[in-house]
Amino acid sequence: MQFLNKVFFSLFLVLSGTSAFADYTWNFPTPATPMALDTLEVHNKFMVIVCIIFIVVLGIMIYSLINHRKSKGQKPSKATGPSTKSQIIWTILPFAILLYIDFILMGIPAYHSVVFMEDTKTNADMVVKVTGLQWRWQYEYMDGEAKGIKFVSNLSTPQDQIDNKASKGKDYLLEVDNRVVLPVGKKVRLLMTSTDVIHNWWVPAFGSARDAIPGYLRETWVKIEKPGVYRGQCKELCGKGHGFMPVVVEAVSEAEFKTWAQDQKVKLAAANAGADKQWSKDDLVAKGKEVYIKNCAVCHQAGGQGLPPTFPALTGSKIANGPIFGADGKYLKDSHLDRLLNGKNVMPAWKSILNDTDIAAVITYERNGLGNSVGDVLQPSQVKAARQ
């Protein structure tokens, strides 16, 4: 019954044509950048043009369908083409109008929009690198006061909501653990790339969408005009998690951005300092579980059983239970640490995504949890050394 109620409610909404539902829209979201504003204007203009064409042509057709019926005694004309001078003019006219619409009325604003959109470099204030990974986004600030800040942004909607075991929150599927923070009023050049397959970074309110292509850099830009939280999604099919890698941008004033950058740097330093201290096994396992749930469980599953054949089980796996270091103290090829740092096939290389502590913790967790009991501990300092 809930089923039917929903249908009737939806139909009611459409028929009444109200915007009773707050999030409900018929057009692009309110533009937040000059590019989105430009896109919206171009779109609205073109929509009006095509609607007029459609209505005029439909009108002519309907007139004919009503009046030129055999049942009304219409005698069919035998015309096979325009013959008189006026008929030829009436034939050429729509063609000329279309030519004008295509290449002048629509073509000229479209030209300016393209040039505007593709100009990522003029007066750019800062650069942020966006990396798509299956299935999360990584952000790295390349210059300015936030230079060096680098973090991963994961979907934070609980699995229970997706599986309909819990009621869905307001920002269902459009919420992340770490938002990318950008200052308002600054032209931010976004460099896009990917480590695995093609993704596409899209925030509808920004009007910009660009593919993130493994091994190549593509770029776009945003200049957010109003502080706020803007949400979007990946829009290039990238595997099973394609629907679950949202983009959330928090636009703040320049002063707030500076404070945020300072905070992040302090946190980053603390996290990196963790690499030099000696951790207890319990602390590592506890931290490792956190890291695992966030990054690994989507493929290897929360219980470590994996999704064979593409995503192997970790429970009882040869790699997770085998030795890490060889006799010379260096990590072995195809060892647990090698696989995490460098990846293989579908497994991403985590060395540029996770820090030393995270890698040490998650490896320790995988070897001492998920049904494995190797018993050893990998210290962050060992990961740090292994990176060199």
Add this chain to the structure above:
Amino acid sequence: MSTKVAVHHDEHHDHPKGMKHWFTTTNHKDIGTMYLIFSLIMFFVGGLMILAVRAELFQPGLQLMKPEFYNQLIGNHALIMIFAALMPAATGFANWMIPLQIGAPDMALPRINNWGFWLLPVAATLLILPFILALFGVGDGGAATGWTLYAPLSVQGGMGVDFAIFAIHILGVSSVLGSINVIVTIFNMRAPGMTLMKMPLFAWGWLITAFLLVATIPVLAGAVTMLLTDRHFGTHFFDAAGGGDPILFQHLFWFFGHPEVYILLLPVWGFMPQILQTFSRKPIFGYKAQVFSLIAIGILSLVVWAHHFLTAGMPVPALLYFMYSTMSISLPLAVLFFCWIANIWKGALTFETPMLFAIGWIILFGIGGLTGLVLADVAADAQYHHSYFVVAHFHYTLFVGGIMGIMAGVYYWLPKMTGHMYNEKLGKLHFWLTAISFNLTFLPQFFVGLAGMPRRIPDYALQFAEFNAISSVGAFILGLSQILFVYNVIACARGGKKATDKVWEGAEGLEWTLSSPPPYHSFSKQPTIK
């Protein structure tokens, strides 16, 4: 004298009976019938797949399936609908009608014709097999990459991708064989006096389709072969780490993929004026203009492919080129629309089922065409691209332009093919249900796309829920309505009111000069065109 010889000839044919007849037949009408039946079956297979998808999308949250399986369904829905439903339907009509329309006894290459058909069930089996194997624990199901098979996702994918690659190879061979047959038949077997510029538009549409297929299928075959070697033999065509380029695959794929759209549509554009002519009792308007427009669209379709991936990043001049060239397709297409509407104007119209489909087709296909014009704009395309706006757009072009067009053709020619009239009331009901539920399904998708819903996602944010619920309801009505169509076709094949030779009062053309159904060898005596 010659008639006598033909009868004599027929009697001494040793036709095998039962299945063996269908396996070995070289008769253009038998093969055409097999193509059409195959197409109808696959239309339902692809339809069931997408109904499962629409059921999943009825509400937010994952209810019925895992995202992996969802991805397999959407990609295989497209592959089956395009390669196994629409293309075979058009080929079925080509087989049936081209010899009848040009006054030939059969297709030029009958054995190739037979082989071209029998490759199809093999390819369809290859597409569906991974789903069945997965039920028995072998592999992980069909290709989960979307029908576009973009690298590197497809390089990473399971064995379903390999099955899809081989299926595409076999389908490609079948299409090229069919196309060669059409080209050879049209160039060599026209009745005396039928110059190219007197040839029915359907034959023209198919001739251009055939050339497009011969030009582009090898490129697709090359692209998927490169994909195969990337997957299994260590090449790096699409792997940047080895010096390759993932976007190369998109260029190769869409060099085929864009003409493919017109491959699906040109045959329909060909016979649609004949339907309009028949039911407005008025000669075809602007025959020459239509022929040249069809040719122009065929040529333009080969040079606009990159508008399918404008967000992949391209230099500004390339973006501008693909934008303006895409817009220019609207010019010849507008000429066609003009001619179709002028054909109705001041005719003596009646509204039998084929005519209803034809009129609905012009209006709804117009929406597809106009949204296509808007999509060409690079800046706005950043928003439309890979959103539900595009999904709605290409269903207005391919479901209406392709499938509803084919249905118009089926109702138009069914009495000629079977010798019986179909049930007109049921046909009209089928039209109205199809047209209304189609709009109920796809109109909301324009809005949900503008609001920011990406395509190919198994679950969505709450603000998209209402439109998706409407769309799912529409899809189920649309799916169920097609049962009427099957019933009507089967009932018509089995019996019903006898059809006259001319069937329709206003019908023009050689196919209507033969009996309904036509004799086994069609024109045993070549007709002469004045």
